[in-house]
Amino acid sequence: MIIGVPKEIKNHEYRVGMVPASVNELTLRNHQVLIETQAGMGIGFSDQDYINAGATILATACEIFEQSEMIVKVKEPQAIERAMLREDQILFTYLHLAPDPAQTIDLVKSGAVCIAYETVTDDRGGLPLLAPMSEVAGRMSIQAGAMALEKSRGGSGMLLGGVPGVEPAKVTIIGGGMVGTNAAQMAVGLGADVIVLDRSIDALRRINMQFGSRVKAIYSTADAIDRHVIDADLVIGGVLIPGAAAPKLVTHEHISKMKPGSAIVDVAIDQGGCVETSKATTHQDPTYIVDDVVHYCVANMPGAVARTSTFALNNVTLPYIIKIADQGYRKALMQDKHLLNGLNVIHGKITCKEVAEALDFEFFEPTSLLS
Structure with a gap:
């Protein structure tokens, strides 16, 4: 799979979707990783660090979105980024859609497969991809x-x-x-x-x-x-x-x-x-x-301690990134009920009940759209 990591553009957001060590894990599994130039500069990683890990550096976010099958980010896509999403492209990041109708409408229109870190669950009823940022934000x-x-x-x-x-x-x-x-x-x-x-x-x-x-x-x-x-x-x-x-x-x-x-x-x-x-x-x-x-x-409180936050986030997101890349999103979602809980939008349909209720959208059972 071709995985793209654009540079974060939210105000004073220095975190990055993947650190070089995460990139290396994917390239060792024969996946291709595209990194926008200087995406990791805010936490001390140069383009050369990513090249050494097997990534390809691209000059613009537009190129990242055009060439990638899956986009891995930290914060919710901004309007300019949402406009670059396309049908069946996978977006894996924090979304927080319930209070954000504008973003939700754009993601629905895009036709993309949008998986939110914050609603992925675990066997204990926890939110494993939200937990490390909650730890950081609580302390901050x-x-x-x-x-x-x-x-x-x-x-x-x-x-x-x-x-x-x-x-x-x-x-x-x-x-x-x-x-x-x-x-x-x-x-x-x-x-x-x-x-x-x-x-x-x-x-x-x-x-x-x-x-x-x-x-x-x-x-x-x-x-x-x-x-x-x-x-x-x-x-x-x-x-x-x-x-x-x-x-x-x-x-x-x-x-x-x-x-x-x-x-x-x-x-x-x-x-x-x-x-x-x-x-x-x-x-x-x-x-x-x-x-x-x-x-x-x-x-985005954890963005102020971007290096600590990025490593903490990568530790928990990497296994899911690998699973989606290895299996494709359909198989990965169908085989992992906890990852499936992270699916918020797919092909123009809302699959998170809380988001649908908050924004008055029709809710669709996610398995019905994947089978």
Whole structure:
């Protein structure tokens, strides 16, 4: 199979779909890999590194899309990239379609086979291709929140961990999954007063087992959100419903009642955000203020630590890339129910129920379109 890796073009996105070691694995299996020139420069890989791994370097993204049977990316294709997709071409990347009707319409029109990293599942009910980026984003959320609390950035001027004689900041984390657990780990390490809200008793039990009395694990109700969001110095939004738009658990009314200079980091912004006042921002201009509350809503947070993120992502995507390349997408999808869950769009049809419901599209059972 001919696999193409274009350079990412989203604002301050330096990750790349495949590192040279991944390319080498595919070329050893007699697949051809095309890399757009300088695609890996942001994380320290030259064109020569890719050539040494067996790749062919092409000058433009247009050439990559024209010549490739499968496109491997990191972030969702931008409009200019979506226009280059064609019938039966495979797109393997993060998509986050539920809050993005424009992208969904373009992918439907393209006729391409679009497999989303974030809805691929595993035997334990997890999301193995989303997990490493959730780990990164969860840890980064505390860094971002700590900076947002600085006075120069519009915050209250509070240090998360305080100092002897001065109380620490209260950090409320909504969601006890991968993002929330990693955020809690960082916040505890800095000495903050940490609350985690979740509706899963299993998740709360796991948080309690991991952190003990250092984290208060509380069942999430409307009343609990009211109390612990309004009183927080920093709120981390880590809610995820796989494939679906994030529920708006923090309302504008909550924001209006929060302390001036407090901060929110909405990690769920890729899926539309779990805060009513959230809107996607970029690493170039990451924050804005609503009712004296600093909002950090960067939609590609792990892109700021691109090298770590790229290696973490490649570790989990490579086996699936190899499977699709070796078997072709039809056989690979039909033989692997977890990879099949990643199929969001094929030949103009929506095959992810959550996306179809969120955007009012007709849902098609994926196996009916593959058999």
